[in-house]
Structure formats: C-alpha cells, structure tokens
Amino acid sequence: MTANVSRRALLLSPFPNLPPMNKKHTDLLYASPQKVSGFIFDDKVAAVFPDMIQRSVPGYGTIIHMIGQLASRYAQANSQCYDLGCSLGAAAMVMREQIDAGVKVIAVDNSEDMIARCRQSLKDLSKSNLDLRCEDILSTEISRGSVVVLNFTLQFIAPAKRQSLIAKIFKGMLPGGILVLSEKLAFDNNHHNELMVELHHYFKRSNGYSDLEIAQKRAALENVLIPETLDTHQKRLIDAGFKHVDLWFQCFNFVSMIAIK
Ligand code: GEK
Numbered sequence: 001m002t003a004n005v006s007r008r009a010l011l012l013s014p015f016p017n018l019p020p021m022n023k024k025h026t027d028l029l030y031a032s033p034q035k036v037s038g039f040i041f042d043d044k045v046a047a048v049f050p051d052m053i054q055r056s057v058p059g060y061g062t063i064i065h066m067i068g069q070l071a072s073r074y075a076q077a078n079s080q081c082y083d084l085g086c087s088l089g090a091a092a093m094v095m096r097e098q099i100d101a102g103v104k105v106i107a108v109d110n111s112e113d114m115i116a117r118c119r120q121s122l123k124d125l126s127k128s129n130l131d132l133r134c135e136d137i138l139s140t141e142i143s144r145g146s147v148v149v150l151n152f153t154l155q156f157i158a159p160a161k162r163q164s165l166i167a168k169i170f171k172g173m174l175p176g177g178i179l180v181l182s183e184k185l186a187f188d189n190n191h192h193n194e195l196m197v198e199l200h201h202y203f204k205r206s207n208g209y210s211d212l213e214i215a216q217k218r219a220a221l222e223n224v225l226i227p228e229t230l231d232t233h234q235k236r237l238i239d240a241g242f243k244h245v246d247l248w249f250q251c252f253n254f255v256s257m258i259a260i261k
Helices: 002-012 043-056 060-074 090-098 112-121 159-171 190-206 211-221 230-240
Strands: 080-084 104-109 130-134 145-151 173-184 244-251 254-260
Touching: 043 060, 043 112, 060 090, 060 145, 060 173, 060 244, 080 090, 090 104, 090 130, 090 145, 104 112, 112 130, 145 159, 159 173, 159 230, 173 230, 190 211, 230 244, 230 254
Parallel strands: 080 104, 080 145, 104 130, 145 173
Antiparallel strands: 173 254, 244 254
16 A cells, blocks of 8 residues: 555656755746756756646656666665666666666766755765766766666767767676666657757747747756767667667657666
C-alpha cells in the first residue's frame, strides 16, 4: 500500500519532495523583452527548474518515472548508479526509491545553485546511499556502474568531448549495466526537423509559454544546447562498445535511449 502511494506520488510529480509549486516557482525568465545572453544554470533557473522542465520537455515526468523502473530492473548488488547532470536530482531520487539499500546513487552537477537547491530538498531524507557532488561530469570517475543516467545532459557537453565521455562511462560500467541517454534531437531531413520544432513549440504554447518566451529561450540556447541526430548518438554508443542500443521513448524531437553493456 505504501509502495503504491509512493509510486503514484512519483507518477504525478517527478519532484515529490519539493513543496507544491506557486507563483514564485513559475518560469517567467523570458516573459519580458530582454537582451538575451547564453543560457546558464544559475539560481534563477534552479528556482523555477521543476516548472520549466515539465512545461518544456515533453514526456519528462514519464521518463523520470520509468528511470525508476529501469533502475529496479538493472541495478546490481554492490554496484553504483549515477545521475550525471542531476539538476535537482529527480532521476537520482526515483532510482533511490527503487533500489536496494546496498546500492549507492551518485548524483553530479557542475551548477552550484542546482546542487545547493538539490541538497536542501533532500535535507529531511536519510542520505546514507546518496552521494551528491558538485563537479564537472567530464572529471567524474565512474566505477561499478550498473545504471548510468544522462537525462538531457549530454546535449550541453561540447560535441568534441562527447565520445570520450561516453567511452569513460562504458569503461566504468559492469557487464549487463545500462546507460539511459535522453536527448533533444536534430533530424537530417529539413522538413521533418522543422515539423518537430513546430510541434515542440506548440507543446510549449499549450503549456502557457508565449511566442516571445519561446523565441527568447530558443536564442539563449543557441550554441549552448547542441542537438545531434539519432544516428550520431547510436553510432557513438556502438563505437564505445555498447552491445545493444535502442530507443525506448520518443515525443517529437525528445528521445530517450537505453544502451546495454
Ligand atoms: C533531470 N538530468 O532533471 N557537468 C555537470 N553537470 C553539467 C555539465 C557538466 N559538464 N553541463 C551541464 N550540466 C536532469 C535535467 S538539465 C537539462 C538535466 C535541461 C548540468 C546543468 O547544470 C543542468 O543542471 C543539467 O546538466 C542539464 O533529469 O535543463 O534541459
């Protein structure tokens, strides 16, 4: 019964341990006309992050919920689970709910503001099997990894550094372990790419963002969030040594893949 209640809470909210959202937590960062500069994960973003990501990324809540399910299937005894680019720790927390106490969860982000808010939201929970680190995932050591999550993080890493990061992750994983890689995609076919972008913008408008907010956010993410094609991601994962690479979620230009070692 308790397990059902907690699973239901996670399905309804990927941030179950944060207080209910009010106006203060609404993403209005691009609501007024402004000189747009490159997007950064500072405290203004961290403060409205749950609202921002749920209104911007189609399927975010479903993906977080299912990462818990994947962790319950793939986490191995005495192994480590990683949430790389954890923001407020939604994936780390859902994994923690679903794995045995002997499995450690390591959540990493290089934004001090994200980590500070993540730490605060976790303060009442026992942190025994959770290690929260403020560091660059490019220097995170990966070892005994059974579940590694890059949930919309790789897209913010310089493309030239992506292959070595994936290779390092592969090397630090146990046989049978999985990497969950969620990304915004680009498509080779211009017509299809444009259609996916427009459907995504329609999704954002349906969630209350204005055309001005959508345009200014798009400008802020230019050269900061660099999407690649599905082929590029799949080839990189195979080149790193992953045996099975498959798509398990897609909504418009947002996907999640699993790669099994
Ligand atoms: C979620 N996974 O809620 N090292 C560490 N962290 C980084 C780096 C880096 N080099 N580059 C970017 N980040 C989360 C959502 S958000 C996605 C991930 C989005 C961090 C950055 O600080 C931010 O918190 C996160 O990656 C990307 O499931 O906002 O679209």
